[in-house]
Amino acid sequence: MGRKPSDSEQTRWASMALLLIGLASCSVAYMFLSGVLRPANNSSVLKIESLDFDGSGGELSExxxxxxxxxxxxxxxxxxxxxxxxxxxxxxxxxxxxxxxxxxxxxxxxxxxxxxxxxxxxxxxxxxxxxxxxxxxxxxxxxxxxxxxxxxxIFGKGQGIIGLETGYGTLHIKLLPECAPRSVAYILELLSLRHCAGCHFYRAESRGQSWDSEGNHIKDASFGPPFALIQGTLEAQGSTFNKIHTEVCPTIRRGSVALVGSGPEFFISLAKHTEWEKSYTVFGTVLPEDMVIAEKIAQLPTKPDVWNHINVSVLEKPVPLWFRRIERVMKI
The missing domain is CATH 3.50.4.10 (Hepatocyte Growth Factor)
Known part of the structure; x- marks a missing residue:
């Protein structure tokens, strides 16, 4: 049979209970306030699985x-x-x-x-x-x-990754200065501006029935339209754009980020476009886990248009974009 606690014991246990409740309350309050009052930080910590990915299919070594x-x-x-x-x-x-x-x-x-x-x-x-x-x-x-x-x-593993911000999420891009040094230098200029007013996506075309979810072309299917890409411009208002000579190295693959001609038009490919050979300057590649964002933009409402006798799909509402630094990268 248990012994009934004395008054002094009751007082002591009550005091300890109050102390523990107080400590727990302080901890909860601290976590809440630290979440609400934490200052905004533009330099995010990036946790990704594919730091070693360059999207070049081995061509980057060339x-x-x-x-x-x-x-x-x-x-x-x-x-x-x-x-x-x-x-x-x-x-x-x-x-x-x-x-x-x-x-x-x-x-x-x-x-x-x-x-x-x-x-x-x-x-x-x-x-x-x-x-x-x-x-x-x-x-x-x-x-x-x-x-x-x-x-x-030279950017090593986990380095040279920048964030391309959109209203639908951040596309993390691994830059390829060994392939396209002048194009990458321009991107770093945009990064230093801390804005890219006027930069936006204006064209969006899905993979349609021509490419599978991995970006592989389906046998005997057409090569478009649609052309499996999202396209935009990187010409920032208030700054002068100087044409960039074509710098070719990797072929276009799913996730490739490339300039059209001498820029500032660019696109992100949703598929492997071996049929284009090395016609475009690939200056970066979207990390695989972020391609879902590019696919989301490709599914936005569009309207038909014709460019040089080619049927294209233009976004009803352009998607603004801008670049930001990624200070620290962690592999998970």
């Missing part, structure tokens, strides 16, 4: 381009006076080799090469490998026709 007449600065990890190559491609690949590990940051994210024998003189062949404080805003030393250097940027 790409190793830079921008001529450009010298990028940064802390040197290999001194060019003691590290020389016969081509900019060799210099680029040397940097890429230092950024191929499965873990940790890239040891090299910038390469600078002197390839003009006449202008470089004794510096001909010098390959400077460097490390930026911020690879999305590389430190530029000098640019112009008088600059004898060629420079390029």
């Amino acid at each position: 790409c190793c381009r830079g921008i001529e007449n450009l010298e990028l600065w940064g802390a040197a990890v290999k001194w060019g006076t003691e590290f020389k190559f016969n081509s900019s491609e060799g210099c680029c690949k040397a940097c890429k080799a230092m950024c191929s590990g499965n873990d940790g940051p890239c040891l090299c994210d910038t390469w600078v090469f002197c390839g003009n024998r006449e202008a470089c003189g004794s510096k001909f062949g010098e390959c400077w490998l460097k490390k930026q404080k911020d690879a999305l805003t590389p430190d530029q030393q000098e640019a112009g026709n008088k600059v004898m250097w060629t420079s390029g940027v």
Whole structure:
């Protein structure tokens, strides 16, 4: 049989119960207020499964381009006076080799090469490998026709991912500077503007009956219309757009982000378009888990139109878009 607690014991247990209730109440209040009052943060933490994905189908290894007449600065990890190559491609690949590990940051994210024998003189062949404080805003030393250097940027696994914001969700895009350095440089300019007024999607076409859910073309089906893409413009109001020369490397695959001609028109492909071969500049690729957002935009109400004798589907209401930084990336 249990013993009836004395008055002093009752008082002690009552005090402890009140203390525990008070602590629990404080914890609940803290969690509520921290959720309500947490300051907005434009630099999100991205949790994704496909950090290693580049969407090039192995073709990215063929790409190793830079921008001529450009010298990028940064802390040197290999001194060019003691590290020389016969081509900019060799210099680029040397940097890429230092950024191929499965873990940790890239040891090299910038390469600078002197390839003009006449202008470089004794510096001909010098390959400077460097490390930026911020690879999305590389430190530029000098640019112009008088600059004898060629420079390029490398993004490793989990790096070079930016957010393309729409009202239907954020499309996370892995940039491909080795394939399209000038196009990527323009995207980074838009990123630094912190706005993209005037940028929007205006055309949307589903996969129809020609491609399956993986983007594979169905045997004997037509190649469109519809053409399995969403198309828009990246010309920001208030800024001057300079045409970008075609930079081709990967073929168009599901998720490819490419310029049309010299820009600023661009599209995101919903399917593999091997029939287009390498007609467009692929400067990035949408991470697979975000393609559901692109598919959602492709299903929005459209109206028919004709462009150069080709039937297309134009969005009844354009979808505004803008870019933002992704500061930290976590793999799940």
